Amino acid sequence: GNSVTQMEGPVTLSEEAFLTINCTYTATGYPSLFWYVQYPGEGLQLLLKATKADDKGSNKGFEATYRKETTSFHLEKGSVQVSDSAVYFCALSLRGGSNYKLTFGKGTLLTVNP
């Protein structure tokens, strides 16, 4: 089946530090890959996506590159801010399938201290 594995949290960083959250996946077909962010008390917001190998998704200073050879989609940001504190979810959906349902990782809690 399909699955997503994220690095265990929580991750605690100081403001302006470099962020990496690892994500690897297994899929029965050719997936699209996503990062969603969940701020306290809110629903999930799409942060970025990539739909084919070597594509880079980017948004709000965050980046992730679709690596088919390592089945990975690691999230990075060069300089985090306190406002980036949230839970980050890596997810996939199969392209070419008809349902596009998302399979999520367990999430990684990021706390950024001033």
Place this chain on the structure above:
Amino acid sequence: DTGVSQNPRHKITKRGQNVTFRCDPISEHNRLYWYRQTLGQGPEFLTYFQNEAQLEKSRLLSDRFSAERPKGSFSTLEIQRTEQGDSAMYLCASSLIQGAAPDTQYFGPGTRLTVL
């Protein structure tokens, strides 16, 4: 575009009671998904609709759960005879199957259910 809305935001109920949640998707979105998120876990797929047709149900959706989307717009999720294990955040998402990004889903704020 007001986004996906869900009501109520919070629901506390006693074991054995029935509860119903509502989701209003982004207008003109023809796909609607329900997910369940328990504490410390990622969301898990429950079911989805295209227009008014329910096209897939997860094995997580026991026979105490029923979902409808009668006119292809809003959807309801009902849980009968609630159990403590039903306590979770129930998330709704919508998408437009036609166009450039059929795989992109937009989520509502969720309904948090607590079963006492």
